[in-house]
Amino acid sequence: MAIKTPYVAVDGIIKVFDENENFKGIVLIERKNPPYGLALPGGFVDVGESVEEALIREMKEETNLDVEIVKLFNVYSKPDRDPRFHTVSIVFLCKAYGQPIGKDDAKKADVYRLEEIPFEKLVFDHGKILKDFLNS
Amino acid sequence: MAIKTPYVAVDGIIKVFDENENFKGIVLIERKNPPYGLALPGGFVDVGESVEEALIREMKEETNLDVEIVKLFNVYSKPDRDPRFHTVSIVFLCKAYGQPIGKDDAKKADVYRLEEIPFEKLVFDHGKILKDFLNS
Numbered sequence: 001m002a003i004k005t006p007y008v009a010v011d012g013i014i015k016v017f018d019e020n021e022n023f024k025g026i027v028l029i030e031r032k033n034p035p036y037g038l039a040l041p042g043g044f045v046d047v048g049e050s051v052e053e054a055l056i057r058e059m060k061e062e063t064n065l066d067v068e069i070v071k072l073f074n075v076y077s078k079p080d081r082d083p084r085f086h087t088v089s090i091v092f093l094c095k096a097y098g099q100p101i102g103k104d105d106a107k108k109a110d111v112y113r114l115e116e117i118p119f120e121k122l123v124f125d126h127g128k129i130l131k132d133f134l135n136s
Numbered sequence: 137m138a139i140k141t142p143y144v145a146v147d148g149i150i151k152v153f154d155e156n157e158n159f160k161g162i163v164l165i166e167r168k169n170p171p172y173g174l175a176l177p178g179g180f181v182d183v184g185e186s187v188e189e190a191l192i193r194e195m196k197e198e199t200n201l202d203v204e205i206v207k208l209f210n211v212y213s214k215p216d217r218d219p220r221f222h223t224v225s226i227v228f229l230c231k232a233y234g235q236p237i238g239k240d241d242a243k244k245a246d247v248y249r250l251e252e253i254p255f256e257k258l259v260f261d262h263g264k265i266l267k268d269f270l271n272s
Contacts, residue, residue, distance in 0.1 A: 003143055003180055004182075004183055005143045005144040005145070005180050005181050005182070005183065006144055006181055006183055007139055007141045008141040008142055008144050008224050009141070044139055044141050045141050045142055045213070045224065046140075046141070047140055047141065047142055047215070047222045048215045048222060049215065050213045050214055050215065051211055051213040051224060052213075072208070072210060072211060074208060075187055075208060075211065075226055077181070077186040077187040077188075078186055079183070079184045079185065079186065086183045086184060088144050088181065088187060088226075090211055090224075090226075
């Protein structure tokens with residue numbers, strides 16, 4: 001039996017705090033590869049790792065932050081959410097301290113205050129994900 | 137770039153009610169294919185369908201029930217949870233009315249009272265999933 005399913009990815013809504021536990025905002029990255037624009041940090045799950053392991057690895061690779069997973073936020077799976085192919089994204093809420101640094105697939109990584117999220121620059125369905133987050 | 141990720145599946149914890157809204161139990165199926173044993177109804181997500189669509193389709197195929205999704209329950213992704221290959225399972229809590237009928241990959245489908253779940257017969261990590269459910 002040949003099994004064919006969508007790809008599985010993880011994305012992180014990283015709440016960033018300073019050393020005094022003040023909430024500073026969430027992290028968005030500027031993508032190095034198409035589709036170009038801003039996005040939540042994330043990436044594909046490797047065979048042999050759990051989604052939680054993938055999330056922590058991808059957040060470190062793209063933002064240099066060591067995140068702590070707070071909880072599963074939701075799963076996004078509309079077939080057209082990724083213009084390249086069908087990708088199911090498992091989205092986690094997580095927290096971290098310090099300043100992100102864009103690395104790997106991220107040209108830049110910055111903290112955005114919730115009032116300043118540039119929705120028009122977000123790729124995939126990350127605008128919807130963040131609106132769901134703001135409404136949650 | 138060749139992308140390789142785990143397979144994506146959905147599984148349903150179906151709470152069954154009678155016509156008077158009395159809770160009767162949850163549905164387990166007897167698997168027709170290896171690994172043999174009891175399991176939550178579920179199956180692989182097809183390319184081109186959302187995980188919610190896959191859940192409703194698989195519940196109908198395996199139990200003949202028309203389920204209503206209540207909420208996302210959790211995601212299970214340990215690499216060794218499926219003895220055949222790495223499968224990420226997205227588990228939904230749902231509800232349905234009536235008597236299940238085992239079809240397709242299910243030799244049988246029955247309603248089990250929560251006090252009578254035969255944990256020793258459950259395959260994959262479905263025993264853990266149901267313990268998490270009972271503790272939730």
